[in-house]
Amino acid sequence: MTALYILDAEEFGPIADVAATGPEVRERRVGHYRELSSDGSISIDRRATGVRHAVWYSAVAAIRDGQVVQYDKDALRVAPR
């Protein structure tokens, strides 16, 4: 299972919110983080988040059992490794 950790801070909130709407994405809180996990890929559309670039490109706190296969101005996609 792949898990993406996003710090539960207000600037990253919209990103975690969009990630959580993904199909088969589960969310729970782990420490100061929102853990978004899935048996498949986790995709986040940047435009849907409305965040600016500096926030977008610093949103990933950690990744368990996964790899970033896309991280650009359009989307962040984390796939199982």
Add this chain to the structure above:
Amino acid sequence: MPERPHLVRGVDHAAFPTFDPAATVHFYRDVLGFPVAHAITAVGWGPAQHPDFVHFFFDIGGGDRIAFFYYFGTEPYRDDEVPRLLAEARHLAIHVDSVEVLDDYQRRLDGSPWPCEMRVPHETLESIYVHDPNGYLIELTCPTRMLGEADREDGELTVEALLEVAAAPDPSIAKLWSRKAELIARTAERLVEVTP
């Protein structure tokens, strides 16, 4: 490890060499409005061949100062070999309390020969950037939120992961994210253990 009380109280001054005192004074005192706070005029002492110099300070608020050395009889030197990425990693960020004050300083710069070059809303800061007449990158920044316990603990985990990843072959951000996930899990387990 022995306890190490955290006793320091911020920046007293940050100092840089200048070969153009006129432009430096114009930029900091007249454009930005930072008052001259102090100046030391000294003949060379200590190391042999040390030039006579003036060490002058501008008040940057909060009891802090930015300072310059002007060395008499010293040829201007500028190291253009330093890659831009690394040269601009070295910068001084001066704090302001609000976006309105940041706007004010942006207007001061924009009315001068050193207009604001970039304005960036960061994660927890909003900043404007300009190179001073000496080529040093200066940032003025206001917090967009207070940092808290979560930021501190997250920072500690990032640094711990960085130390491990940077000590191993081929450090990468992917390895850092992976190691940090392990540290987050370990920390969370500890939290669960102590939570009644």
